Amino acid sequence: MSRPYFPAQEGAPSPLRFTVERQVRFEEVDPLNIVWHGRYPSFFEDARVALSEKFGIGYLDCYERGILAPIKKMHVDYFRPLSFPERFTIEGILHWSEAARLNFEFIIRNKAHEVTTTGYTVQMMLDTEQNIMLIPPPFVRDFLDRWQKGEIR
Amino acid sequence: MSRPYFPAQEGAPSPLRFTVERQVRFEEVDPLNIVWHGRYPSFFEDARVALSEKFGIGYLDCYERGILAPIKKMHVDYFRPLSFPERFTIEGILHWSEAARLNFEFIIRNKAHEVTTTGYTVQMMLDTEQNIMLIPPPFVRDFLDRWQKGEIR
Amino acid sequence: MSRPYFPAQEGAPSPLRFTVERQVRFEEVDPLNIVWHGRYPSFFEDARVALSEKFGIGYLDCYERGILAPIKKMHVDYFRPLSFPERFTIEGILHWSEAARLNFEFIIRNKAHEVTTTGYTVQMMLDTEQNIMLIPPPFVRDFLDRWQKGEIR
Amino acid sequence: MSRPYFPAQEGAPSPLRFTVERQVRFEEVDPLNIVWHGRYPSFFEDARVALSEKFGIGYLDCYERGILAPIKKMHVDYFRPLSFPERFTIEGILHWSEAARLNFEFIIRNKAHEVTTTGYTVQMMLDTEQNIMLIPPPFVRDFLDRWQKGEIR
Numbered sequence: 001m002s003r004p005y006f007p008a009q010e011g012a013p014s015p016l017r018f019t020v021e022r023q024v025r026f027e028e029v030d031p032l033n034i035v036w037h038g039r040y041p042s043f044f045e046d047a048r049v050a051l052s053e054k055f056g057i058g059y060l061d062c063y064e065r066g067i068l069a070p071i072k073k074m075h076v077d078y079f080r081p082l083s084f085p086e087r088f089t090i091e092g093i094l095h096w097s098e099a100a101r102l103n104f105e106f107i108i109r110n111k112a113h114e115v116t117t118t119g120y121t122v123q124m125m126l127d128t129e130q131n132i133m134l135i136p137p138p139f140v141r142d143f144l145d146r147w148q149k150g151e152i153r
Numbered sequence: 154m155s156r157p158y159f160p161a162q163e164g165a166p167s168p169l170r171f172t173v174e175r176q177v178r179f180e181e182v183d184p185l186n187i188v189w190h191g192r193y194p195s196f197f198e199d200a201r202v203a204l205s206e207k208f209g210i211g212y213l214d215c216y217e218r219g220i221l222a223p224i225k226k227m228h229v230d231y232f233r234p235l236s237f238p239e240r241f242t243i244e245g246i247l248h249w250s251e252a253a254r255l256n257f258e259f260i261i262r263n264k265a266h267e268v269t270t271t272g273y274t275v276q277m278m279l280d281t282e283q284n285i286m287l288i289p290p291p292f293v294r295d296f297l298d299r300w301q302k303g304e305i306r
Numbered sequence: 307m308s309r310p311y312f313p314a315q316e317g318a319p320s321p322l323r324f325t326v327e328r329q330v331r332f333e334e335v336d337p338l339n340i341v342w343h344g345r346y347p348s349f350f351e352d353a354r355v356a357l358s359e360k361f362g363i364g365y366l367d368c369y370e371r372g373i374l375a376p377i378k379k380m381h382v383d384y385f386r387p388l389s390f391p392e393r394f395t396i397e398g399i400l401h402w403s404e405a406a407r408l409n410f411e412f413i414i415r416n417k418a419h420e421v422t423t424t425g426y427t428v429q430m431m432l433d434t435e436q437n438i439m440l441i442p443p444p445f446v447r448d449f450l451d452r453w454q455k456g457e458i459r
Numbered sequence: 460m461s462r463p464y465f466p467a468q469e470g471a472p473s474p475l476r477f478t479v480e481r482q483v484r485f486e487e488v489d490p491l492n493i494v495w496h497g498r499y500p501s502f503f504e505d506a507r508v509a510l511s512e513k514f515g516i517g518y519l520d521c522y523e524r525g526i527l528a529p530i531k532k533m534h535v536d537y538f539r540p541l542s543f544p545e546r547f548t549i550e551g552i553l554h555w556s557e558a559a560r561l562n563f564e565f566i567i568r569n570k571a572h573e574v575t576t577t578g579y580t581v582q583m584m585l586d587t588e589q590n591i592m593l594i595p596p597p598f599v600r601d602f603l604d605r606w607q608k609g610e611i612r
Contacts, residue, residue: 026508026518027501030332031339031390037224037274038194038333042486045191049485049544059485060544071190074229081223084337085508085519121190179355179365180348183485184492184543191486195333202332202391212332213391237490238355238366343530343580344500351497377496380535387529427496 005075005120006103012096013148015105018051019091024084034081040117041074044106047092048121055094055152057102057143066128067137069102076119080110087111098144100125100133158228158273159256165249166301168258171204172244177237187234193270194227197259200245201274208247208305210255210296219281220290222255229272233263240264251297253278253286311381311426312409318402319454321411324357325397330390340387346423347380350412353398354427361400361458363408363449372434373443375408382425386416393417404450406431406439464534464579465562471555472607474564477510478550483543493540499576500533503565506551507580514553514611516561516602525587526596528561535578539569546570557603559584559592 022043030036052058062069082088093105101124108117125133125140136144146152175196183189205211215222235241246258254277261270278286278293289297299305328349336342358364368375388394399411407430414423431439431446442450452458481502489495511517521528541547552564560583567576584592584599595603605611 025501026336026504027342027344029337031335031337032221033337034223036333037227038191038198041191041194042484045485053544068185070187070231070234072231074190074193074227074231076227078223078225078227085512178348179351179489180495180497182490184488184490186490189486195331198332206391238359338527340529343533344497344504347497347500374491376493376537376540378537380496380499380533380537382533384529384531384533 003077003118005105005118006095009096013150014153015096016051016055016094016147016153017091018047018054019089020046020050021087021089022046024082024086024088026084029084032081033083035083037076037078040076040078040108040119043088043090043108043117044074044076044092044104044119044121047090047106048104051092051094051104052102055143057140061139062125065137065139067133068126068130069123070126071121072124073122074119075121076117078117080114080116082108082110082116088116096147098136100136100140156230156271158258158271159248162249166303167306168249169204169208169247169300169306170244171200171207172242173199173203174240174242175199177235177239177241179237182237185234186236188236190229190231193229193231193261193272196241196243196261196270197227197229197245197257197272197274200243200259201257204245204247204257205255208296210293214292215278218290218292220286221279221283222276223279224274225277226275227272228274229270231270233267233269235261235263235269241269249300251289253289253293309383309424311411311424312401315402319456320459321402322357322361322400322453322459323397324353324360325395326352326356327393327395328352330388330392330394332390335390338387339389341389343382343384346382346384346414346425349394349396349414349423350380350382350398350410350425350427353396353412354410357398357400357410358408361449363446367445368431371443371445373439374432374436375429376432377427378430379428380425381427382423384423386420386422388414388416388422394422402453404442406442406446462536462577464564464577465554468555472609473612474555475510475514475553475606475612476550477506477513478548479505479509480546480548481505483541483545483547485543488543491540492542494542496535496537499535499537499567499578502547502549502567502576503533503535503551503563503578503580506549506565507563510551510553510563511561514602516599520598521584524596524598526592527585527589528582529585530580531583532581533578534580535576537576539573539575541567541569541575547575555606557595559595559599 091107095103244260248256397413401409411426550566554562564579
């Protein structure tokens with residue numbers, strides 16, 4: 001799959017963005033001193049958790065209401081390596097969706113601001129009976145309303 | 154991206170398949186007792202390493218010849234969870250390519266033989282100067298020849 | 307702390323032993339191609355889980371009865387490295403204790419049967435109110451009785 | 460082993476201390492929502508790396524000079540759990556030694572400043588032939604001199 005991972009929809013509000021910093025750990029690199037490809041889900045999660053918590057739609061916000069938002073798809077494109085003990089940023093970008101799903105894109109950049117890695121995750125919301133929800137639950141609906149009105153960014 | 158991840162090519166030899174077994178570890182599950190989505194790259198790698206080593210195209214086979222085969226793309230589709238201490242199988246499926254790349258598909262099945270997770274990885278081969286190779290190196294060319302002639306399966 | 311980690315007690319039944327096999331994964335080694343020191347808790351856990359499940363005193367056996375057995379101490383002594391994709395064995399050794407605790411020793415050996423790593427963990431049992439238990443719960447008491455009578459080994 | 464892990468030596472300079480912060484990740488907790496015991500080596504490493512780099516005796520400082528400082532012992536004592544998404548601090552404490560070794564103690568505290576976990580690691584320095592060094596290499600000797608003179612703290 002090529003970018004854009006989530007094509008722009010006419011009339012949709014701009015994506016929400018949040019960037020976190022992290023440093024490559026010694027335990028994360030392989031014999032070539034580059035980050036093992038399987039560590040990136042953890043990097044993506046840091047940005048996803050930070051953005052979700054900021055907007056009140058994180059794991060605990062869902063869990064308290066009996067809702068789960070498991071990841072149904074994950075994709076990573078690797079362009080450049082990261083090495084120990086390099087610092088890097090992970091930008092999480094939440095794309096608009098009216099469905100009970102969370103479409104996150106991720107962009108990792110090294111210190112020179114080069115894009116090293118991109119990817120996305122798709123989460124589907126499940127209700128207390130673990131059925132896929134057809135429409136977002138009220139607290140997410142509120143979040144979407146405020147987003148659409150431009151009250152959050 | 155929907156399956157087939159790698160569409161069948163006319164005249165290409167059948168994919169090579171290899172299945173490994175694994176058991177969910179306590180450390181691999183989350184507070185809901187389901188495997189955290191970021192563990193699956195490790196599961197895929199078990200099948201990829203086993204199949205690659207079986208056919209002499211593994212990490213060490215490449216490394217000894219100054220060749221690297223880093224992962225450029227990874228994709229995971231999650232259908233059903235796995236729990237501790239469940240046993241499961243990971244089938245690695247190497248799809249035919251004449252290029253200097255390795256296209257692996259993965260199918261994870263639980264004990265009831267239900268497909269829980271699928272995905273793929275794409276590896277590109279780099280030569281000793283870390284340039285992308287336009288054609289496969291000799292030892293991979295030999296492997297492809299034997300595969301095409303039906304000598305390995 | 308030097309071995310013996312758990313000094314022999316007069317009149318106590320012989321320790322119970324169980325050995326599992328594992329292969330070093332690519333993701334487990336560091337830039338020097340030796341297993342990162344922080345992976346060994348996972349190696350120890352494989353042997354502890356296998357032995358505990360064999361004798362009906364594992365995580366799920368406890369959990370079903372409202373009992374937890376968290377690890378209170380862990381120690382590792384590193385003698386020789388392990389490399390990718392080396393095969394090795396982990397021997398778990400459960401030492402006798404009449405208290406509501408599990409004293410496990412671990413010995414890791416490489417293919418040449420050399421001891422590469424040793425260590426131990428101590429688990430204390432907590433009841434349904436998360437208080438430390440002064441005596442083992444009935445199902446563990448039964449296990450200890452059978453052990454003492456030589457019915458299990 | 461009980462604390463003090465490294466008994467005070469008469470006339471030795473005070474230990475060097477450095478504290479880092481970290482937040483429990485979702486991937487780090489187990490089905491009981493407490494950090495799996497095997498994650499703590501990673502927590503300790505964060506403080507060890509930060510302190511070592513600050514004083515010029517880190518992995519890369521050694522590696523550039525052909526010296527390795529592998530971990531020979533690791534010990535962890537678990538007193539209280541940590542949960543997702545709790546913030547905590549890891550204090551690394553380097554104890555004085557004139558030998559070619561690094562004796563690190565670690566103290567993890569939760570947000571209420573309660574000690575949740577303590578432990579230590581011992582590293583031995585190996586020269587370019589991978590022999591254990593009997594005395595510290597010059598750059599470490601310099602570091603020890605400055606420490607003893609009170610120039611660093």
